[in-house]
Amino acid sequence: MLKYIYKIIEMEFALKKKNTVIFNSNDEYRASRKLIALIVMVIFLTISLVRIFSIKHVNDEFAKQADNFFKLNEKTVYSIDKIYMYSSADAIKNKVTRPLWNLDIYQYTDIALYINNRDDNKLDYENSIKEMYIENVKFSNFNKGEQKLYYKNPNYFGRGIFNYYSASTDENQENSNTTNENISNADDTNSNSDETSENNQDIKNIEVNPKLAYQVLNNGDLDYSKPEIYCDATNPITLEFVNQNVKKNQILSDVTTDVTYNGSLLKRAGVVLSDISGSVSFEIVIINNYDQKYICNVYLEIPLNDTVTGKNIYDGKFEKTQDQENIFKFYRTK
16 A cells, blocks of 8 residues: 555656656747847847938938039039931942942931030130030930941031042031031032042041040131030030931832932831931030039930921931020039
């Protein structure tokens, strides 16, 4: 009997010891979970605080930059107040044997940009140009052709860039003064004779790629064969947008008269205007004599038609003029 009672007591003691172990194990597990939760919470709060302070810092920096930008641009020093664009088409002859013509047709738009430096007959360090260049050229929404932007010799404004070097050097100098004064009088007689393209084989067109740097002159005569500008911006920036190979190896047959090399070529070759409609954008950078930097973002839709008047480039040419204050503004960045 005593032996049986002893066994019962021994069993109860063992069970109690087992329950104590289980209780201690659960307690340690719960403590571990609480510690892990606390660590996770601390990490989460730390990340949140870092994000909050980071966003605040970014917002403060943005506000500071915006405030600085507005202070730098309290007044307008440079702007583009006039734009003249002349659109037409031309072609490179691959072979001419009547009654067949094999042509690579391209569309071009000559662009003249006039800068207003607000000098009011008083040129100073702020409104005079020390350096100027064009960069970051982009083309958008064209379905056909190969788009490029070139410097354009203003003496040949209104003629296709691959075929306009037919005049002699002496003739160029004689025409230079009158051409620059009224560049909007583009050459309407854009007939591409057989000898025209033969005289420009050694001429290198100057492409705006990756940028086009201008030589700045204080006085003297401009050399129109290369990009130059007066420090007071009295001469316009002249460029040519070219959409090459709009139609490559185009055969024109059953022709009894000379081909007219202008926008009518596009109609004759069956080029749909919506396929060659698009835009060109670029930046003009001016650094004045205070070493202050100004940037102008220029965006131009290539003008091919007018839905109101019904006129379009199929007629031979299409012209567009904008003449108003601050078409595009130069913004000071430093």
